[in-house]
Amino acid sequence: MPQILGRILILPEKYYIIHLWDRFWFRKIARYARIQALQYFKLNHPSKIRRALWSLLPVSSIPYYFYxxxxxxxxxxxxxxxxxxxxxxxxxxxxxxxxTLMKLRSKKQREIAKLISEKGFIQLLKLDE
Known part of the structure; x- marks a missing residue:
């Protein structure tokens, strides 16, 4: 365990530490943003392969894992x-x-899920008032 000299502060979750004194901080941020954009595109872009693998789950778990x-x-x-x-x-x-659980739903559960996705769970419980 390393020895800590000085005060230890507990920061709130919304607190970010940005090390601006680093010479290459802008390159690092740009690189991480590019990697995140590539991952988001690969995951959320409509892909025929992903759709086919997803529809065959749990049988296609191993190919879906590699995808x-x-x-x-x-x-x-x-x-x-x-x-x-x-x-x-x-x-x-x-x-x-x-x-798998979505495939095992009854007709009533499918209707409830469709209603929740259309109207929103919070609005159905009337918690937004």
Whole structure:
């Protein structure tokens, strides 16, 4: 455990620390923004492959996992790192479970889900007043 000299402050969640004295801080921010934009495009762009794999879940879990691994990894030297692999496993299991439960819904549950997605859960509970 490293030794800390000075005061220890607990910051609120909305507090950001930006190290502006770093010489290359703008390049770092631009690089991270580019990586995030690429990942967002790969995940949210309408893809026939993703739609087909998603409709065949949970049977197509392994190919869907590799598709998500490709979508989450930035192009560069380290495509498969441990953090991306573990994050992708969690998302693949979540999507598989979600799609399986959606397929097992009854007609009444489908109507309730459609009503919630159209009107909003908070408005149906009248909590926005």
């Amino acid at each position: 998500l691994l490709y979508a989450y990894s930035p192009r560069g030297k380290k495509i498969f790192n441990l953090e991306a692999v573990m994050y992708t496993i969690g998302n693949m299991l979540y999507d598989s479970l979600l799609f």
